[in-house]
Each structure stands twice: as structure tokens, then as C-alpha cells.
Amino acid sequence: EDPDTRFPLLDVRSQAVSSRTKTANKNLLRLHLAIQNLWKAALQREANGKFKYDYVIFMKDDSLWFEDFNITNFYQKEGDVFIPLCDARDPPMNVNEINDYIAISRRKK
Secondary structure, eight states: OOGGGTSSOOOOSSHHHHHHHHHHHHHHHHHHHHHHHHHHHHHHHHHHHTOOOSEEEEEOTTOOOSSOOOGGGGTTSOSSEEOOOOTTOSSOOOTTOOOOSEEEEEOOO
8 A cells, every 4th residue: 555645644535535645645745845954954054154043934935925924923922833824715724724835933042
């Protein structure tokens, strides 16, 4: 059995759904590997430049913004990683979905 059909999402309702799940799983793992590589590059840049970023933003290049982005909205929030809502979508996102276009990581000082 192909492990890509079972991790990280498992949906084997039919062969067609299983095939789409396999593709989605590969894409999801590819996205997270890219984020890991970008994170390592950011850490290396910090080490080379002897500084630390306050925030690191990972954003897909096909993101579409309807309003200006203001990072100050995240200053007072608890947490280290923020995934903003994508509430401009029609139909709106399901409560079980997450936005995969942007992640904001607060760096410890």
C-alpha cells in the first residue's frame, strides 16, 4: 500500500478520493519541507548577520490580498506561530480548514 494515501490525511471513501488524497498529502508534505528549508535559511542568515528577526513570515507567492497587511495586529496576541484567517473567501472557510497561504512566526528575543 502507498503510504501517501494515509499520511497526513486519510480518506479512502473511493479510488477517486484516495487518488486526490494521495496528491494532497504529497503537496502538504512538500509545502512543509519547503517551510523547514526556509526556516533553516533564516536561522543561518541571523547567525551570519549576528541579529535576530522579530517575526518571520512564510507566504506563498500566489497569495492575493484584498486589504493592507498590518503585523501590529499580532503584537499583543499569545503564541509563537500565527495563521491568519482567510475570511474573504466565498464560500467561507469551513471551521476544520486552515489558511495555508501565510504563517507568521514570532521569534523569541
